[in-house]
Amino acid sequence: MIKIVDKVECCGCGSCANACPSRCVKMKEDEEGFLYPIVDDFDKCIRCNICSKVCPVKNLKKEEPFVQKGYLVQHCDEQIRKESTAGGAFTAIAQYVIECGGIVFGAAYDDQLQVVHMAAEDIESLKKFRNSKYVQSNTKYTYREAEQYLKEGRLVCYSGTPCQIEGLKAYLRREYDNLITVDVVCHAVPSPLIWNKYLEMQKEKLGKKIANIRFRDKYYGYKYSAMVITGENNQELYARGVDSDQMLRAFFSNICDRPSCYNCSFKKRYRVSDFTIWDCFTVYNFSKELDDDKGTTRVLIHSSKGQEVFEKIKSRLRYLEVSPEKLTDGVKEMFQSVDMNPKRQQFFSDAKTKSGKELFEEYFPCSMKVVAERFIRVFCAKTGIYSAMKRVYKAIVKK
Structure with missing residues (x-):
């Protein structure tokens, strides 16, 4: 039976819980809010060891x-591109699957704003998958659901982080011609516990019901991401850039990531998925025509099946073919694990006793430096010089 001795060796994909024929493996939260497999009924366990075989x-x-x-991609529907994290490539793939009578699985918010994997069977429902969620999603029993649809002969698209896609493939233990997999280049996955601390803080500060949160809204443009919170009737309650929003600052500080993310087994170029997708902030290095600050997706295709799908959806897209070598050059998130923040242990210890507001204001206070950086970034964004200034900054840093 599966037993996690070192938490670095578990990515939390849930493949083991999905595969257990006796249904005695459950995914349970630890003190940091991450899910790990636990055999909760030893009498039911038949010692088949399938849980370990599918890890x-x-x-x-x-x-x-x-x-x-390799391709650079922008969806031709400007509203879809606006709502998407980057260029809307995933929506184009998902639209094709739905139109073929298929079903799409991806990460979305549930009614409590928890990030979980769920299915969509119509075009309108694809909206819930757009925009990044910088929290580890709970795949629940969607591997089982996807397998059932595959056996019924339906076209299935499953998207997720690289470990979730490898988990699905390991769970299935065979190839399906009617399965399309899409992984997203992943920085690391933060704790749902810390996400809930952030929600607690924002609910207290805003004093209103939160309907939706967008981690990567194009409020100031694509290249200056913002956290945007809306209430009822899509009323805007809050908007802060990556420099000043406390959850985004925590995410990029690597203080609240899953232990396995610091030694990720799935950081590589050649993957088991059909598609790998991720941002292209430096689109100007490839094409001036595509550099409009509205979002562009890099798409790396790994299979003939993926290429066949791309040929069928490219009428929906503006695209530019780019060599895979150039497309992946310098993309450290694809190849390198993040470094653990030295304050991580204390941060999680404090998270047990402090309120969300106390926790975030202690570790990510709104200092004069933060205020000044936000002012400069917002000024540059509103005057249209943000992209140019960012390029100058990168050039200086490289020297």
Whole structure:
């Protein structure tokens, strides 16, 4: 049976819980808010060891080079692109699947603003998958659901982090022609516990019911991401950039990530998915025509199936073919695990006793430096010089 001795060796994908024939493996939260498998009924366990056999970390696939295709992509529907984190590539893939009578799985908010995997069977429902959620999603039993649809012959698209896609593939233990997988290049996954602390703080500060939160809203443009909170009737309650929003600052400080993220087994170029998608903030290095600050997606295609799908959806897109080597050059999130913040242990210890407001204001206070940086960034965004200033800054840093 599966037993997690070192938490670095569990990515929390849930493959083991989905695969257990006796249903005795459950995903339970630890003190940091991350899910780990627990055998909660030893009498039910039949010692088949399937839970260990489907673990993507314990049975890591060796990376082997193969032919890939690379593209820069922008959805032609400007509203879809506006609502998307980058260029709307995933929506184009998902639209195709829905139109073929298929079903799409992805990360979305439930009624309590918890990030979970769920299904969509119509075009309108795809909206819930747009925009990043910088929290580890709970896949629940969606691997089982996806498998049932696959066996029924329906086209299935499953999207998630690289570990979740490898977890799905390990769980299935066979290839399906009617399965399309999409992984997102992942920085790391923060704790749902810390996310709930943030929600607690914002509810207290705003004093109103929160209807939706967008981590990567294009409030100031694509290249200056913002956290935007809305209430009833889409009323805007809060908007802060990556420099001053406390959850975004926590995310990029690597203080609240899952232990396995600091030694990720799935940081690589050659992946088991059909598509890998991620941002292209430096689109100007590839094409001046596509550099409009409204969002562009890098798409790396790993399979002939993925290329066939791309050929069918490209009429919805503006796209530019780019060599995979150039597309992935310098993308450290694809190849390198994040470094653990030295304050991580104390941060989680304090999270047990402090309120959300106390926690975030102690570790990520709104200092004069933060206020000044926000003022400068907002000024540059509103005057239209943000992109140019960012390029100058990057050039200086490189020197």
